[in-house]
Each structure stands twice: as C-alpha cells, then as structure tokens.
Amino acid sequence: MTRTRPRVVAFDVNETLLDLAPVRAALVEHGEPAELLPTVFARTLGTGFAATVAGAWCRFRDAFEASLAQLTGLSAAQRADVADRFLELVPYPDVEPALRRLTEAGVRVVTLTHGSPGVAEAGLTRGGLGALVERTLSTETIRAWKPSREAYLWAAGVCDVPPAQLALVAVHSWDVYGAQQAGLTGGWAARAERVFPPVFGEPHVSGESLPDVVAGLLDLPDA
Structure with missing residues (x-):
C-alpha cells in the first residue's frame, strides 16, 4: 500500500518527546545506579504488555x-518519589x-502514550x-497498552481520521511496528535504538x- 501524507501525527511521549533524565536522577539520589533506568523502564513495559495480552490492565x-520493587531495595515512599519525577x-x-514544522504545514499534532495522564x-x-x-x-482511557491494535485505532477515532491518515512517530521500533500493523503510517527516529529490527520489516x-522523520512524512504524496 502506498503511504500518503498524514493529516494527523501522533507522537509517543516517554523517550520520544520527553527525556527521562529527572527519573534517572531520582534513582541516583536514592542510591541506585543511573544505568538501572533502562532495565526498570523495559520491565515496566513488559509488565504492561503482559497485562494487555492476558486480557487485563494495569496503570x-x-x-x-x-x-x-522487583529490581531495587527502595522503600514504597522512595519508589513513589522516583515515579513522581515523571x-x-x-x-x-x-x-x-x-x-x-508540522503545525506550520497544517498537519495536526497529538501525543499518544500509555503513560500516566498529565505527564x-x-x-x-x-x-x-x-x-x-x-x-x-x-490509553489509560481505554485500558490497553500500545502496541495493541486497539490503542492505535482508538487514537484514529478520537482524531476523527481513518487509520491511514494518522501517523505514529516514536523512537521505539515496537511502537512503530504496532502502529503499522494497525494501518497507521509509521515514523521511526533512531535516537534510542541502533537499528529497526528486521523481524518487524521496515518503517514507512x-x-x-x-x-528528519517529520520531513519524510511531509514528503509523502498527498492522498
């Protein structure tokens, strides 16, 4: 299918738009190594993915x-403090x-996260x-984590556009892959990962x- 210039672009939030440096700093303040954050974040995603696949949900x-709690010896109050740094x-x-550049080109911009509202x-x-x-x-609104198909189609519905006219931009290949599988246009920025996994095919x-990704989306032909 030939991809066309999107009418709306949705951006992932954590690590795509927003830097997790304050969360990393909080770990250090409580005596944990800064290098632990990627592992904690990955474990968080795995927990949410598992809940969604199993037909349940968690915040x-x-x-x-x-x-x-699984990876550190922090107290409940310390864990809450680290989480507050989001x-x-x-x-x-x-x-x-x-x-x-998107707004100047007349393309609508939204964010799409399974993170906490307000972040x-x-x-x-x-x-x-x-x-x-x-x-x-x-996606706390619908109690489903990305990359479930439901999350992307819900976003398209809220934005009142067909899935093919919504693009998802992220630094996480799994997020872009999930969006593309749901019929969205995928845009991957290589800030957090060295390569887009071949098992996912290619990003649009x-x-x-x-x-760079925005420029590529705007260069797509009009519908």
Missing part, C-alpha cells in the same frame, strides 16, 4: 513502581523544530510547546532525529 505508574520531564532539543502536558508546558499540540491522549519513514 503505567503501578507497573513502574512494581518494577522498582512530572518533571523536559522535551528533547529536536522536539520543538519537529512539532513546529505529557507537564513536559510540553515546561518546554513551552503546549500550543503546538492539539491534544494529549493516554525513518530518520536520525524527529525533524
């Missing part, structure tokens, strides 16, 4: 704190030019980017940075 925050995230430097809003506001985003979407659009 991102609960999965995150459970992962901290409200202190700031955008990566390449976020503003990417969002601005995207807080980070975008802190970075002065709130006006560039039409709305923030958390890819680039080294978010502005």
Whole structure:
C-alpha cells in the first residue's frame, strides 16, 4: 500500500518527546545506579504488555513502581518519589523544530502514550510547546497498552481520521511496528535504538532525529 501524507501525527511521549533524565536522577539520589533506568523502564513495559495480552490492565505508574520493587531495595515512599519525577520531564532539543514544522504545514499534532495522564502536558508546558499540540491522549482511557491494535485505532477515532491518515512517530521500533500493523503510517527516529529490527520489516519513514522523520512524512504524496 502506498503511504500518503498524514493529516494527523501522533507522537509517543516517554523517550520520544520527553527525556527521562529527572527519573534517572531520582534513582541516583536514592542510591541506585543511573544505568538501572533502562532495565526498570523495559520491565515496566513488559509488565504492561503482559497485562494487555492476558486480557487485563494495569496503570503505567503501578507497573513502574512494581518494577522498582522487583529490581531495587527502595522503600514504597522512595519508589513513589522516583515515579513522581515523571512530572518533571523536559522535551528533547529536536522536539520543538519537529512539532513546529508540522503545525506550520497544517498537519495536526497529538501525543499518544500509555503513560500516566498529565505527564505529557507537564513536559510540553515546561518546554513551552503546549500550543503546538492539539491534544494529549493516554490509553489509560481505554485500558490497553500500545502496541495493541486497539490503542492505535482508538487514537484514529478520537482524531476523527481513518487509520491511514494518522501517523505514529516514536523512537521505539515496537511502537512503530504496532502502529503499522494497525494501518497507521509509521515514523521511526533512531535516537534510542541502533537499528529497526528486521523481524518487524521496515518503517514507512525513518530518520536520525524527529525533524528528519517529520520531513519524510511531509514528503509523502498527498492522498
């Protein structure tokens, strides 16, 4: 299927738009190594994925704190403090030019996360980017984690566009793959991963940075 220029672009939030540095710093403050964060974050995703596949659901925050309990000796209060730092995230430097180029091109911008409500809003506001985003979407509303098909189709419905006219941009290959399997256009930025796994095929659009991916999406032919 030939991909066309999207009418709406949805961005993943954690690690795509917002830097988890404050969460990493909180781990260090409580005596844990900074290098532990990727493992904790991956365990959090695995917990949420398992719940969704099994037909259940859990909040991102609960999965995150459970992962901290599994991997650290932190107390409940310390785990809560680390989780609270998600409200202190700031955008990566390449976020503003990417969002601005889309809005100047007349393409609507939203966020799509399975993270806790309020995290995207807080980070975008802190970075002065709130006006560039039409709305923030958390799949907590439908109790399903990405990359479930339901999550992407729900986002398309909320944005009132067919799946083919919604693009999902993320630095996580599994997220882009899930979006493409649901009929969305996928855009992968190679900030967090060295390669897009061959088992997932190829992303529809890819680039080294978010502005590179946005440029590729805007270069797609009009429907």
